Amino acid sequence: MKGGAGAAAGAVLAAVMVPVLVLVMMLGSGGKEGALAACAPAGTVTVSAPGGVVAGYADDQLANAAVVVKTGQQLNVPAEGLLVGVMTAMGESSLKNLNYGDDIHGVTNPDGSLTCSLGLFQQQWCLPGNPWGTKAEVTDPAKAAATFFKALMRLPGWEAMPPDVAGHRVQGNYSPAGYTKFIPAAREVLAAVTAGKITAGSGGCAAGGFAVGTTGSGDDYPWRGAEHNANNPVTSLAYRNCTDFAWWRLTQQLGLQPVSSSRLGPGNGKTWGNAWSRAGWTISKTPKVGAITWYTTGEYGHVAVVKEITADGKVIEEGYNFGIPPNGAYYTMTINPGAPAGYLYIPTREQFEKAAM
Template identity: 85%
Template sequence: MKNGAGAAVAGVVAVIMVPLLVVIMVLGSGGKEAALAACAPSGNVTVSVPGGNVAGYSGEQLANAATVVKAGQDLKIPAEGLLIGVMTAMGESSLKNINYGDDIHGVTNPDGSLTCSLGLYQQQWCLPGNPWGTKADVMDPAKAAATFYKALLRLSGWQSMAPDVAAHRVQGNYSPAGYTKFIPAAREVLEAVTAGKIKVGATGCTAGGFAAGSSGSGDDYPWKGAEHNANNPITRLAYRNCTDFAWWRLTQQLGLEPVSSSKLGPGNANTWGNAWSRAGWTISKTPKVGAIVWYNTGQYGHVAVVKEIKSDGTVIEEGYNFGIPPNGAYYTMTINPNTPAGYLYLPTREQFETAAM
């Protein structure tokens, strides 16, 4: 497997990775089982190759996408898994069954040997024990896709992970960001090859594993394995920072997948209240479950999320990157409700889309 986005773009050699995180989310009133069942593809959905161009893909690429989806259906992979299968092949090979890999750029395995990545998923066929299959297997789109899906199924908690994170855990590429930009196109292609019968989006069934309008439970931040303080290309904030977690929780509660914060421009935590004021959203001194807890003191300030309001009026906040020095980890803490500068109430989805998307 190779990293990054293009069929001919070299990346760092992939290794077989042990799953490092399990993300757990609350899926709304129907429960996790009901939500995931709603995402499961129907066994009688016909897969076909659409004509023309879909999200920049055509011909052989769409034929390969159809093969990937059919391979997943044969294994009873739910819809969000099919999305991950298509998205990953886009990132690894541009949905082309290429007969070369990173070795042409001199990329090596940890033991110094050249990599041997081939095919749709850039799976290494020469590894001891052939965990990804033989050379013929990785060059067979149906077999390569089936091998990918089986590895995905072995990944504990994959249905609760963001699709790029799940792909990263299976493929072992350098970063989930190598797949992120392909999520929208993968949705379009998945819908096209199933004639609109399978849809994975920000309403109803979602690729991130939560239903619209739901709130998370505990540390469900999808990038907890990312490098602390590195740029998050989706949110335009910093991984494992208080702002990134709060923005993630905000969009999650609105039933949206994570989006860029650039348009709203909340900035450092101490200026989030200013952004709320510019947008005309409510700032209050009264805590409310789900609201952003806003501290405007210090050089950068701090933001968290109201997790619970106890019977004595104290507030349990949840967040990331609290402490001296900030550690990039999840925490919960009981606070006096009068301590924060204010509580930033969530806008409606329509208000958010107008001001921030």
């Protein structure tokens, strides 16, 4: 039950940026990387920068940049790697999720088209033995970014390389010089994203954004393949723990990307009621679909989410890591509505953002 702490100008496609197969890529599955498959690309973006433009990029371009950065952060990519990712996407697609690219010299693809390089990173999906993924995967910004970062992290000595050289080594484009001019803009956009000036609104790991009182569809927790109890750098909690799942559900209902819980400091499940009181959010003894069920028993307490209220007034809760073997697993359970110490109602988005300032 613990809640561990853890840490523009959009030029058209640059034809010189044609990614080729990268031998350093050895894609794995499961763990923190495998969990990323549950995250979809962002659909909207909020920009607090003047004019809604950063380094000449705006709207969907900035939304895509936010997805690239957040995907890298979920994979624990350091800042210099995030810069390489943003810079490469700028050079390849001007931060646009393109459904077209360079043809492959007249070779007909499996879908009958001549276009092989697609998406933010212009990853070639159609060549035999391609390591980038399917057509659908290379045109999903989050999945394309994850594939790029996995390749980068497996490139020996990339940290000591200039950003343009590192991007060139991963992509296999004709020359590092094709990326060089994008480095200053990439630094500016990366700084804006990490400072919170660019925020992806719906989609992404928020699974499309649910209304308050509307929970997701079963076990849609995006890190269900992650190592149990390892620190989740996105939420500042611990993977596959009750608190991480409940915090995910909270942000999901608000239509937000998952964010750190550290500013509210909910900590272990037992302390969540105090966090709700400090924030001025409602605590009730009356169950409500979508509310957090809050327990204070035991060393750490426990939190879960009200999934359903039956016709006879029973509460069906869902959560993670209740202690029913195996630990760290998703569960649903019917409870007596008087069993929790209280029900923590989900705040409005305005209340949440005000408390998180």
